[in-house]
Amino acid sequence: MSTTSTPAYDALCQRHQRIHRLSHLQSIASWDQSAFMPARGAQARAEALAEMGGLLHQLGTDPALRQLLDDAAQEPLDDFQRASLREMRRVWRSANAVPQRLVEARSLANSHCEHGWRSQRGANDWSGYVENLRPVVRYAREEAQFLSDDSGLSRYDALLDQYEPGMRSADIDRVFGDLRQWLPGVIRQVMARQADDRVIHPQGPFPAASQRALGLDAMKLLGFDFEAGRLDESAHPFCGGVPEDVRMTTRYRDDSFLQSLTGTIHETGHGRYEQNLPREWLGLPVAGARSMGLHESQSLSFEMQLASHPGxxxxxxxxxxxxxxxxxxLAADNLHKLMTRVAPGYIRVDADEVTYPAHVILRYEIERPLIEGEIEVEDIPALWDAKMQELLGLDTRGNYKDGCMQDVHWGCGLFGYFPCYTLGAMYAAQWFATMRRERPTLDAEITRGELSPVFDWLKARVWSQGSRWETPELVQRASGEALNPAHFRRHLESRYLG
Structure with a gap:
């Protein structure tokens, strides 16, 4: 770090550290809302989160920040400080594009919809859910328009940019268009190849307490720091909290322990990324995860690349x-067959890694026109069923709970997030291709339980870098090349058809 006087930059750091501390409380309250909050606390919690969101927006749009940012740009900053200032300006510009009244209204609508979804999904109650989803979509469109007016991007691209900075729907269209060409053929080939496999289905029931203990042991195997995080239960698995206090959740079914186990492993990837973000920069935007595509690359490195590895x-x-x-x-060879069994299914989070991209393509092809105003909320079920039929050959008519109500994302206003899952799968395949090139003994080490080479590589190349580099440069530095979707295809063909 530079020892040269940088008063404006230093003042910005102090302000962002305060925002980080308040965001800590907001994140824990949001986690508790999903994991432990009693039902009758929903309205008060929604109002409290909206109030906190408004306060954070005030702090992030303080008029004094504009001058501080301009002054800091003239100061003798080192390369790291320049990167830090870049991220501060990006956050500031995004916050200033959206008015506080929309931030608070959106927070209330999202909380209300998410809380209702928990019971409505199980009851297959689309009519009840859609009443709550309409205002969420209305506010998301309004936010997208404000961001679009500021950035010059389309409404959907303006939201996508919040999760995957620099990525555009034209880029997604190219990647997903290529996937649409070759993925159906790979799915058919793999299913034909696996048709004669003898797979034993474990006999339950599997008590939730036993599954939880298993999940905790798997987290230990994967290096999760339990002094800086914990595992709980919620309606939809997620990883929240802050780097100093990571809060993960999973869910349990007594007839299928693998769904909980793989979900826990997935969230552990997120958790380890958060726990290993650069602590020396903590509180600054540059210390955060660079993008949600990179975040999903960590969860999918753990769930798909590592946990589905034959060893x-x-x-x-x-x-x-x-x-x-x-x-x-429960024998090892049968566990591996179960974890790599390819078959079209209704539920995205339970999908195998070969069919998983089809679930993401479906959601992208619905949420993009929804945000652009080309379709309405009422159109979602029919579009969902048509695309499930086209992509996976499944009928979801009338089955909302296993169809368009299965994810919490849209109810929480997370439009523009879904493409990050498949981008993450592609980044993850590229990370492991690079590891194998640099370390030919990697597969044997994984089989022996020597996982530190994987974790050390990810920590050095991704986790510890935070947002110091913009995504294309981070990918280039980590792997020696730009994002290359061919690695993902080669990974699937090698694992399932090789």
Missing amino acids: FAGLLQPLVERHLGQQPG
Whole structure:
């Protein structure tokens, strides 16, 4: 760090550290809302979160920040400070584009919709859910328009940019268009190849307490720091909190322990990224995760690249048997078959890695025209069913809970997020291709339970970098090339058809 006098930059750092501390409280309150809050606390919590969102917006749009940003740009900053200032300006510009009254109204609508979704989904109550979803979409469109007016981007691109800075729908269209060309053929080939496999389905029930203990052991195996985080239960798995206090959740079904286990492993990838973000920059935007595509690359590095590795099942078997008992279906070779079984299914979070991109393409092809005003909320179920039929050959007519109501994202106003999942899968494939090129012994090490080479690589190339580099430069520095979707295709063909 430079020792030269930088008063404006230093003042900006102090302001952002205060915002970080208040964001800490907001994040924990939001986690509690999903994990522990009693039902009758919903309205008060929604109002409290809206109030906090408004306060954070006030702090982030303080008129004094404009002058401080301009003054800091003239100061003798080192390269890191310049990167930090870039991120401060990006955050400031985004905040200033949206009025405070919209921030608060959006927060209330999102909280109300998410809380209602928890019971409405199980009841297959689309008519009740759609009443809550309409204002969420209305506010999301309004936010998108404000961001569009400021940035010159389309409404959808303006939201996408909040999650994957610099990425545009034209880029997504190219990537997803290519996927649409080759993915259906790969799915058919893999299913034909697996048709004669003998797979034993483990016999439950599997008590939630036993599944929780198994999940905790898997998290330990994957290096999660329990002195800086915890695991709880919610209606939809997620990873929240802050780097100093990561809050993960999962969910349990007594007839299928693998759904909880793989979900927990997925969230552990998110959690380890958060726990290993650069602490020396904590409180500054540059210390945060660079993008949600990169964040999903960590969860999918853990869930798909690592946990579905043929050698990883041998590491899981003793943990599974410790908590669920011994039976043929829990042997390592059978666990691996179960974790790499390819079959079209209704639920995105339970999908195998081959069919998973189809779920993301479907959501992208609905949410983009929804935000652009080309379709309305009432059109979602029919479009969903048509695209499920086209992409995966499944009928969801009348089955809202396993169709368009299955995800919490839209109810929480997270439009523009879904493409990040498939971008993350592609980044993850590229990370592991680079690791194997640099370390030919990697697969043997994973099989022996020597996972530190994976974690050390991710920490050095991704976790510890925070947002110091913009995404294309981080990817180039980490892997030696720009994002290359060919690695993802080669990964699938090697694992499932090789």
